[in-house]
Amino acid sequence: MENKASKRRRSVDCHDDDANNNPIQRKVWVSQKVSDAHDPAKMREVHERTTKMLFEGAAASHAPSVATAPALHEHYHLLGDGSILLRDLHPDAANPCLERLKSRCCQRQTLIHGSCINCSMDLCEECGYSCTECTHFICRSCVTVFDDRPENPLCERCQMFYT
Structure with missing residues (x-):
């Protein structure tokens, strides 16, 4: 007779042979919110x-809001030749302080330091214009490329509606 190795039998103490001897255990994490x-x-x-x-x-939305400083284009009008015109002369209005600094666009000492509404390039009063409709600043490059009439410059958005 051959000596055949027998398998170890499972203990019958805990489980019935017909039952699933290896149930899947799951852990569920319940947060405080749940x-x-x-x-x-x-x-x-x-x-x-x-x-x-x-x-x-x-x-809070119906309460009077705290006055925020208006943007430069709301106070000043640029003609493109270095001239600056004031839009309104209200003595009680909060006017932004202007100081002569070296501009990032043309390296001159200028008062206005802004960016073009079309292309986001830096501009100053020497290199920038004000849109005749929305008053935002436009750089000289955009006026040259996109506008036929530099005497009445329009930004890209206003050109869609007013030309």
């Missing part, structure tokens, strides 16, 4: 906080 979602008191507290925040936000 746990609180089933508690009515916690949900009522969240609802009250949310409602309070909404009403505070609505009240």
Whole structure:
């Protein structure tokens, strides 16, 4: 007779032979938020906080807003030859301080330092124009390339509507 090695038998103490001996175990992580979602008191507290925040936000939007400094193009009109015209002469208006600094576009000492609305290039009062419709600043390159009439320069957006 041959001596055949027998397999080790599973213990019958814990499991029945017909049952699944190797069940899949899963771990589920439950956050505090999920746990609180089933508690009515916690949900009522969240609802009250949310409602309070909404009403505070609505009240803040109707309150008088803090005056922000207007952009340069709202105060000054550029003619493209270094001339600067003031748009409004209200003594109580908050006028931005202008100081002579070296410009990034032409390396001159200039007062206006802005960027073109079309191409985002730097400009100054020597190199920039104001759009005749929306008053935003336009660089000399964009006026030369896109506009037929440099005496009434228009930005790219205004050209779509006013030409």
